[in-house]
Amino acid sequence: MTEKKIPLDFDSALERTGGDKDFLYELIDMYMEDFMPKYDELKKAIKEEDFTAIQETGHYLKGSAANLSLSFLKDAALQMELAGEEKDIKKAQETLDDLKKEFARLKTFISNMD
Amino acid sequence: MKSKHKKVKILIAEDDRISSKILEKHITGWGYDVLISPDGIKAWQVFKKNEIGIALLDWMMPKMTGIELCRKIRNNKSGEYTYIILLTAKNKQKDINKGLAAGADEYLTKPFNPIELNARLNTGKRIIDLLEKLHKQAIYDGLTKIFNRREIMRILNEEFLRAQRTNRPLSTIMLDIDHFKKVNDTHGHPVGDEVLVKIVSRITAKMRAYDKIGRYGGEEFIIILPHNSIKSVKKIAERIRENISQKSIQTSAGPLKLYVSLGCTSTENIEANSTEMMIKISDEALYNAKNNGRNCTVVI
Numbered sequence: 504m505t506e507k508k509i510p511l512d513f514d515s516a517l518e519r520t521g522g523d524k525d526f527l528y529e530l531i532d533m534y535m536e537d538f539m540p541k542y543d544e545l546k547k548a549i550k551e552e553d554f555t556a557i558q559e560t561g562h563y564l565k566g567s568a569a570n571l572s573l574s575f576l577k578d579a580a581l582q583m584e585l586a587g588e589e590k591d592i593k594k595a596q597e598t599l600d601d602l603k604k605e606f607a608r609l610k611t612f613i614s615n616m617d
Numbered sequence: 618m619k620s621k622h623k624k625v626k627i628l629i630a631e632d633d634r635i636s637s638k639i640l641e642k643h644i645t646g647w648g649y650d651v652l653i654s655p656d657g658i659k660a661w662q663v664f665k666k667n668e669i670g671i672a673l674l675d676w677m678m679p680k681m682t683g684i685e686l687c688r689k690i691r692n693n694k695s696g697e698y699t700y701i702i703l704l705t706a707k708n709k710q711k712d713i714n715k716g717l718a719a720g721a722d723e724y725l726t727k728p729f730n731p732i733e734l735n736a737r738l739n740t741g742k743r744i745i746d747l748l749e750k751l752h753k754q755a756i757y758d759g760l761t762k763i764f765n766r767r768e769i770m771r772i773l774n775e776e777f778l779r780a781q782r783t784n785r786p787l788s789t790i791m792l793d794i795d796h797f798k799k800v801n802d803t804h805g806h807p808v809g810d811e812v813l814v815k816i817v818s819r820i821t822a823k824m825r826a827y828d829k830i831g832r833y834g835g836e837e838f839i840i841i842l843p844h845n846s847i848k849s850v851k852k853i854a855e856r857i858r859e860n861i862s863q864k865s866i867q868t869s870a871g872p873l874k875l876y877v878s879l880g881c882t883s884t885e886n887i888e889a890n891s892t893e894m895m896i897k898i899s900d901e902a903l904y905n906a907k908n909n910g911r912n913c914t915v916v917i
């Protein structure tokens with residue numbers, strides 16, 4: 504993953520949300536709000552090696568990231584879903600770090616946008 | 618009968634609130650009514666309380682998955698057809714196959730493209746409109762727009778069972794237009810058709826809101842009157858008869874004087890212990906009315 508790539512494909516997200524910028528910002532806020540609780544759920548699921556929960560939460564994060572064209576977060580979430588499916592705890596742990604990094608990158612990107 | 622311009626109700630069952638917000642925004646903008654549920658069980662409750670035209674079901678949801686909900690909707694025989702679109706993540710061919718096997722009409726992969734979604738909804742709307750049209754053709758008489766014989770008999774069966782359950786009387790009126798053949802022979806069938814339509818509106822004007830009418834044969838009609846005693850059925854039948862005989866019927870061949878004969882019965886007649894017997898006895902009463910010189914009501 505190159506750090507130069509922007510975390511949010513604004514144009515594609517805007518198209519998907521009907522061209523309404525305010526609405527898109529509202530959704531991004533919503534995503535940011537949802538992310539940390541989901542992240543904590545994942546952390547707990549990994550600790551307990553609850554692969555079903557890892558898969559489901561990964562799936563959820565993947566879906567919402569895809570809706571907003573957050574492609575890097577989406578990829579990381581997909582890896583998490585797969586880690587759950589494959590019952591690969593090591594992969595899940597590694598992906599959790601990726602998710603955190605990508606989320607931090609998104610936060611920086613958004614705050615610079617404002 | 619429902620109005621042509623009513624909005625199609627769309628149920629969105631989706632746990633991802635961002636996805637459901639986006640869906641809601643687009644779909645409301647296209648002029649549909651949108652109901653949103655965050656999980657399968659809530660969606661099922663919403664489904665039962667509303668007439669849902671199209672259901673958009675997410676595959677993976679807490680409590681009840683889209684596919685379970687899809688099966689539940691398909692096993693639910695009451696009400697009209699619901700067009701089901703399953704929402705799934707990409708590259709889940711197995712899920713798609715399973716979903717279609719469970720009765721989904723269509724699927725859409727997430728994240729969805731709004732233009733495609735709109736097109737899919739249009740397909741769904743086209744199909745439910747067609748089914749509604751077919752359903753109407755199957756239960757209504759094309760000329761008079763009242764129930765056809767098969768449907769009115771189905772309703773009679775239903776009302777008969779309800780009357781037994783609730784222990785309340787049920788009445789029937791068989792009505793036949795006197796010397797209708799003469800209208801057709803003298804003025805032609807188009808005028809005969811006009812007469813049928815106008816007589817129906819004279820009848821329905823005197824019916825109560827919950828009474829049902831169907832075309833039993835050419836110029837013969839049956840009226841089903843729930844919670845109606847043998848005494849009051851006579852009153853209603855007479856009101857109907859007077860509403861027809863008192864004023865000529867305006868047709869393209871000029872005003873025509875027409876009369877009707879009516880035969881009534883009720884479940885209070887102990888012999889009317891089945892729908893077949895109710896029909897038989899009403900028919901007999903109608904036959905007696907004809908023999909009594911027509912333009913009259915007989916109750917048995």
